[in-house]
Amino acid sequence: MTSDPRDQQSGPEFEQDLKAVRSAWSGLEQTDPPELLNQAVLNTARRELNTRRRSRPLRWLGGFATATVIVLALTIVIQQDQQQTTPVLKKTNGFKLDQTDPAAPPVTASDAAVMAVAEEMSDSLAESEKATDSIPEADAWIERLLLLRETHQDELLIQELTAFREAFPGYTLPPELQD
């Protein structure tokens, strides 16, 4: 059978022991790190914060660079979209409109007017190019006709001359070939 120790140690002596045990226990529970250790830890924390504040501008610069790249990319995409909305012209023979391009946007009334003007311009350009190209061709032909005349190949000369007049009706023949 157990007995209560307070039965044997009653009175002020027991109370003193109890107080001593309580103070020892509370002293053990209240064991805290030394003040110097606290200061060391807090100083380390402050130093770390200062170090981070010094390196923070670089982080800001990284964000700014990312934003700039995004804005540039968007600008390029928008410009490309705007270029795609204008009619697609391909220089084939002069300026010919490529209306068969599947990527080309639908043509509006104003676009059709622009296309008509462009086609007229391309036709006239092609004609002028053709006329310019034909002058050396006619000169060479005339030289060949003169050679036929000098070599007295009269039948061939008549055939060639008829063909030349059909090809170049407005061309003024040299006096040697006019008779």
Next chain:
Amino acid sequence: MRERSDETLMMAYADGNMEAFELLYSRHRGPLYRYILRQVSDAATANDLFQGSWEKIIKASGSYKPSALCGRQAEEKPDGTRNGLMR
């Protein structure tokens, strides 16, 4: 006024709030120190371990994410058992 959680204090410290760290430190310094002291039974070693632990916490605070359980949240597991390092 509602008590700020450890996670909130760590995030505040990571954002540059020194007072948040002081509060976090005052909340956990005693329990952590006593835990270490009980494990090693030597004050000098306990001091070294204590300081090293806090230095690691300070260094890692920059990349801290409040996904892991710590402190009071870690004490109560879903099955009702207790867990955690800070007590």
